[in-house]
Amino acid sequence: MQTETVLYIILSGIIALLVALFQYKYKTKHRRTLSIAFSFLRFLSVFAMLLLLVNPKFDQIKVFTEKPNLIVAVDNSNSIKHLSQVENVNKTLESIKNNVELTKKFDIEYFRFNEDIENSTILDFESRGTDIDKALNQISDIYKNDIAPVVLISDGNQTFGNDYAVSNTYSQPVYPIILGDTITYTDLQVKQLNVNKYAFLKNRFPVEAILLYQGNVDVTSRLTVIANGKSVFNKTINFSKENNSEIIQFTLPANKVGVRSYTARLEPIQTEKNTINNSKKFAVEAIDQKTKIALVSDMIHPDIGALKKSIESNEQRSVSILNPYEILNQINDFQLIILYQPNNKFKRLYQNLEKESVNTFTIIGTKTALGFLNNTVEVFSQESTGQTEDFQPKVNLNFSPFLVEDISFETFPPLLGPFGASKFSVPYETLLEKTVLGIDKNEPLLATLEHNSRREAVLFGENIWRWRAQSFMNEKSFSDFDNFMGKLVQYLASNKRKSRLTVEYESFYTGSSNIILKAQIFDKNYEFDARQSLDLILENIVSKEKQVLPFVLKNNNYQVDLSGLNPSKYNFTVRSKGENISKSGSFEVLEYNIEQQFLNADVTKLQQLATNTNGKAYFSNAVDALISDLLSNESYKTIQKSNKNTIPLIDWKFLLGIILLSLSAEWFLRKYNGLI
Structure with missing residues (x-):
């Protein structure tokens, strides 16, 4: 005072x-x-x-004591059960919970993790994925300002995420308890199968199988590929301690339209402990035609290469790059023609396009002859001011012709296009809107339209190659942008009548992947209707079991999560409760559990993790040693703290x-x- x-x-x-x-x-x-x-x-x-x-x-002044935290994170994935370590997990948890001295010294928190992490001790060991890196990062974020050593009870086998052994983002020391043994068993494994999702009818499609052997003696096995109970390929493989891997390449015929499942199997040897990883399933969908697309340009530009790579990322599509004269006699060979920055040389091509009623995708940029384009094309026009502008994209979530997702368009660099108003003489749908410095222009950047049984799209800007590059920087993959372009091309290459109910799904899924069906429903004006209630009627074709699942509204689409479905073939129907609208389809879930491919604990990575975080690794029979070390560690002390409050x-x-x-x-x- x-x-x-x-x-x-x-x-x-x-x-x-x-x-x-x-x-x-x-x-x-x-x-x-x-x-x-x-x-x-x-x-x-x-x-x-x-x-x-x-x-x-x-x-x-209030004085209080604060004990350090002790985080116990338990692996809840299926590999723990597969390696027969459930009993060791329970014993380890009981030892920690029942130790009075440990409870006195630490505030103990228990977590379980698989693909995600939860504050729970209820374990079922049924999860088909493990992300140790994500679990440790989330624990580090929660306790970043506290003393909180982590006891990680796991076999160290990770199926998702970044490599936890080399990460330097963990803020707490980690003490792994290693579940599993280090004995080297003789083992054969089908490590990986590389195959395209699609093949063309009456063609042969390539398959690449990567086979591994673990052992010290020479062995002989046979690789067999089975479809519908019959062998379609087999080959004898010899392994030794030095020659412990083989890459086998072969082709298989696509004789029937639709999805066909195959099983690649290595014949097991007598002393083999784990035979589950000797086989792996895959599927290929045979299609009877390939979508052919012409990209017509009179100039060289990075957009051309980016468009070709993006569209051809789907094996069902091929892109031919032609000039305005080369395509004149080939128009009917293509389902879609992309017109890149047209000029006066495109005059005859436009006449033939109108005559043949071919679908087009027009891209307008700084080199486009706007005067020619406005005098030639009737359905839209672009004001010619002689100036350019940078336009950033904004997705229109009410776009109705097909299902579109926002792939972080706001992070994409702007496209360079002509400054001035664009006009349409027929109804159109805006897929992407123009924004300048965050201000909406209320004009389309990318629009689609349908008239006279034709489908067209117009992009009012060049440098779309930058979008594909930015998408890779955002997601470390081109897939998001390529999928967006794929949907646009699929819509433009088809002349099917617009449906009020659309469903997005794959023909087949592997058992370890997320299975999410998406749907959109539109009102009679083809505007997205968020008031509807959709149900999924799902039938297992083999067991005849049926179930009805509701869709959940998320952004501009309805979704239902089917992850965890048993391997089988399924028929489904999506129906609206409010209107008599429905759509049906089918898909197949292939049997594959990546958690059952492991034979041992990953001791090396767990020990490396402990070293990198200033912790120490223990086997499951040395829990008492871990408890003793935690109790004797001078870094983990109860801290006396005080709060000083000034009260008037x-x-x-x-x-x-x-x-x-x-x-x-x-x-x-x-x-x-x-x-x-």
Whole structure:
């Protein structure tokens, strides 16, 4: 408390005392006892009120102790059960929970993890994926300002995410408890199958199989590929300690349209412990035609190469780059023609396109002859001002012709296009809108339209290659941008009538992948209808079991998560409760559990993780040693902390009570003695 405040308090006491003595001592006629009582009560009241005016502040210090945290993270993936380590997990948890000294020293928190992490000790070991890196990063984020060593109970086998053994982002020391043994078993494994998802009818498609062997003696096995119970390929493979891997390349015929499942199997040897990883399933969808697309340009530009690579990322499509004269006699060979920055040389081509009613995708840029284009094309026009502008994209979530997702368009660099208004003489749909410096222009950057049984799209900007590059920087993959272009091309290459209900799904899924069906439903004006209620009627073709699942609205589409479906073939129907609209399809879930491909614990990575985080690795039979080390570690001590709060006197409610009590007592005494 400051000296000035102390002086004010002393002065308040003096003033209160003088007031009390003046009123009840100076020229008073009361009895001595009453005068003393009245003086004391008046002094108390005045002094308390003066103290409120001074309002001194007092420091309140609370001392408390804070124990360090101990995080126990348990692997809940299926590989724990596959390696017969469930009992070791339960024993380890019991040892930690029942140790009184450990409970006294630490605040213990329990987590389970697989693809995600949860604050729970309920374990079923059914998950088909493990992301150790994600679990450790989330724990580090939660306890970044605390002392919180991590006991990681795991076999170290990871199926998702970044390599946890080399990461330097963990802020806490990690003490792995290794589940599984280090004995080297003789093992054959179909490590990987490389095959395209699509093949063309009556063609042969390539398959590449990567086979691994673990052992010290020479062995012979046979690789067999089976389809519909029949062998379609087989080959004898020899392995040794030195020659412990083989890459086998072969082709298979695509004789029937549709999805066909195959099983690649390595014949097991007698001493093999794990035979589940000897086989792997794959599927190929045979199609009877390939979408052919012509990219017509009279110039060289990076956009041309980017468009070709993006469109051809789907094996069902091929792109031919031609000039405006080469294509004149080939127009009917293509389902879609992309017109890149057309000029006067495109005159005859436009005449033939109108005559043959071919679908087009026009890309307008700084080299486009706008005067020619406006005089030639009837359905749209672009104002010619001789100036250019940078336009950034903004996705229109109400776009109805096909299902579109926002692939972080706001992060994409702007396209360079002609400055000026664009006009359409027929109805159109805006897929991407123009924005300049964050301001909406209310003009389309990418639009689609349908007229006279033709489908067209117009992009009012060049340098789309930058979008593909930015998409790779965002996601470390071209797939998001390529899928976006694929949907646009698929829509433009077809002349099917627009449907009010669209469903997006794959023909087949592997058992370890996420299975999510997406749907969109539109009203009679083909605007996205978020008021509808959609159901999925799913039937297992083999077991005949049916179930009805609701779709959940998410952004501009409805979704249902079918992850965890048993391997089988399924038929489905998507129906609207509000209207008599439905759509059906089928898909197949292939049997594959990546968690059952492991034979041992990954001891090396777990020990490397412990070293990198200043922890220590233990096997499951050395839990007592771990507990002893945690208890004796001087870094993990209970810390005494204090909180200092400065409290003003005016917040002390008891003072107000004292004032009321003293004034009331004084009034009551005066009234009782007939002085009022």
